[in-house]
Structure formats: structure tokens, C-alpha cells
Amino acid sequence: MIIDFHTHTFPDALAPRAIGGLADSGDMKNYSDGTVAGLRASMAIAGVDLAVAAPVVTKPQQTEGINRAALAINMSAGETGVMSLGGIHPDTENWRETLENLKRDGFAGIKLHPLFQGTAIDDPRYLRIIEKAAELNLIVLIHAGLDPTFPGVDLAGPDKLLNMLRAVPYEKIVLAHLGALGQWEEAEELYGRNVYIDTACALYPWRDKAGNLTHGGGYTSLTPEKFTSIVRLHGPERVLFGSDSPWTDEKESIDLIKASGLTDTELAAVLGGNAKRLLNL
Numbered sequence: 001m002i003i004d005f006h007t008h009t010f011p012d013a014l015a016p017r018a019i020g021g022l023a024d025s026g027d028m029k030n031y032s033d034g035t036v037a038g039l040r041a042s043m044a045i046a047g048v049d050l051a052v053a054a055p056v057v058t059k060p061q062q063t064e065g066i067n068r069a070a071l072a073i074n075m076s077a078g079e080t081g082v083m084s085l086g087g088i089h090p091d092t093e094n095w096r097e098t099l100e101n102l103k104r105d106g107f108a109g110i111k112l113h114p115l116f117q118g119t120a121i122d123d124p125r126y127l128r129i130i131e132k133a134a135e136l137n138l139i140v141l142i143h144a145g146l147d148p149t150f151p152g153v154d155l156a157g158p159d160k161l162l163n164m165l166r167a168v169p170y171e172k173i174v175l176a177h178l179g180a181l182g183q184w185e186e187a188e189e190l191y192g193r194n195v196y197i198d199t200a201c202a203l204y205p206w207r208d209k210a211g212n213l214t215h216g217g218g219y220t221s222l223t224p225e226k227f228t229s230i231v232r233l234h235g236p237e238r239v240l241f242g243s244d245s246p247w248t249d250e251k252e253s254i255d256l257i258k259a260s261g262l263t264d265t266e267l268a269a270v271l272g273g274n275a276k277r278l279l280n281l
């Protein structure tokens with residue numbers, strides 16, 4: 001079973017503008033159109049059984065609308081194989097109630113994105129959300145490291161992530177992008193901790209909007225050797241496959257991991273076994 005723990009979708013009516021805007025601002029290529037249908041087509045090619053969509057609330061007043069759309073995705077997850085996390089913003093006013101509602105509605109977890117939400121991950125507003133999510137047993141997927149849309153901005157770098165983990169230790173935190181996109185050298189202290197990391201973009205060659213190979217993402221992707229050494233340093237039982245689709249091609253992402261040098265047992269855990277356990281499937 002292959003589970004892609006890190007994908008993004010947008011409602012059909014918004015997808016063209018949202019994907020176009022993001023592709024422009026980050027100068028990055030999109031590999032599908034950003035709709036659930038586009039993701040499903042990609043999953044069929046890549047052999048992905050279940051994809052987890054991670055909505056990013058960029059303005060607090062979007063919280064309710066985004067979670068309504070996410071709930072609709074979850075209602076048809078049985079047929080589509082696409083499920084969604086909930087979204088929340090550090091300035092969401094009724095953050096406590098929002099988390100309780102997500103739990104009541106059956107959501108597996110939430111997504112936080114410090115750069116798009118303009119807030120450092122060790123800010124008290126995030127800490128209270130993570131603490132409450134832990135109380136409710138919700139998974140907390142967090143963008144970690146740099147982001148091509150915000151060159152040079154450090155709101156989720158290794159130091160801040162460590163502060164956060166010390167303040168709210170919680171084993172169902174998932175640090176995206178192998179713990180720190182483009183800051184893997186500085187992330188040494190994160191590895192081995194009792195949290196998950198996902199593989200999104202870590203091995204993937206960055207391509208600009210036109211499809212040319214580039215370092216425009218502000219980082220260089222990892223070599224297969226470095227990738228496997230980080231997976232083993234952290235513990236392969238706490239690494240989740242994530243593609244960040246539509247910002248990478250899912251099949252290519254899987255092929256890169258399969259060719260990285262991990263053993264068959266490690267691959268089975270990373271590509272699906274660990275996510276299956278985390279999601280209680």
C-alpha cells in the first residue's frame with residue numbers, strides 16, 4: 001500500500017487561479033492541475049492508494065470555508081482515495097472550538113504553514129494550537145524549513161522547530177520536507193526525535209515554471225546517499241512518503257525513493273506502512 005502523506009488540492013473553481021498564482025510566486029512547475037481529479041489521475045499513474053491533502057489557511061477568516069471544503073473531500077474519500085487534513089491559522093479567533101469541531105467531524109489532523117501564515121513555529125499562538133491538537137489526538141503536519149515562495153525567510157527553521165518540540169513534545173507531529181527544506185545540514189538535532197518527518201521535495205530536482213532544472217527554490221535537493229543516511233539517522237519507522245503534489249510528480253517522487261538505496265523493509269515502511277499505522281488504518 002502506498003500512502004502519499006503530503007499533497008495539495010483546491011476546489012475546482014479556485015484551482016486554476018490558486019495554482020497559477022503559486023507557480024508564479026515560487027517560480028515552480030505544477031505537475032497536475034491542483035484539483036482532486038488531477039490528483040487522482042496522478043495517483044493512478046503512480047500507484048498511490050491513499051493521498052492526504054494538506055490545506056493551508058493563509059487568512060484566519062478562511063478557516064471555516066477551507067474546513068467545509070476539506071470535510072466534503074473526506075465524505076467521498078472512500079471512492080476517491082483522497083482524504084484531507086483540517087486547516088487552521090495562528091490567528092483563527094475560535095481556534096479551540098475549530099480544533100474540537102475538526103475532531104468531532106472525524107479529521108485525522110491539521111496542517112500548519114509558518115511561512116504562508118507569517119508566524120514563527122515557536123510562537124505561543126502555534127504552541128497553544130499544537131498543545132490542544134495533542135490533547136485531541138490530532139496529527140499536526142508542519143511545513144519545515146525554507147519555502148521557494150519566501151526566499152530567505154526563516155519561520156520554520158531547525159532552531160525554531162527545536163524550540164517548538166521542547167515546548168510541546170508530541171509524537172504525532174509530522175515535520176514536512178525531511179525536517180527542514182533546504183536546511184538539512186542544520187537539522188541534525190531534529191533527527192532521532194520522537195516525531196515523524198515526511199519526504200516531500202527532499203530528493204526531487206527543482207524545476208521552474210517552464211520546467212527547467214533550477215536552484216531557484218533556494219536549496220539543492222539531497223543526494224540519494226544523504227537522503228538514506230538522514231532516514232536511518234531519524235529512524236525509518238518515523239518517515240512518511242510525501243510528494244507535495246502538484247509541486248512534484250508523484251510517480252517520479254516514488255521512483256527516486258525506490259532508487260535511493262533503502263532496503264525493501266525500509267521502503268515498505270516509508271511508502272505506506274508508517275502512514276497506515278499513524279492514521280490507524
Ligand SMILES: [Zn+2]
Binds near residue numbers: 006007008200244
Ligand atoms: Zn506542501
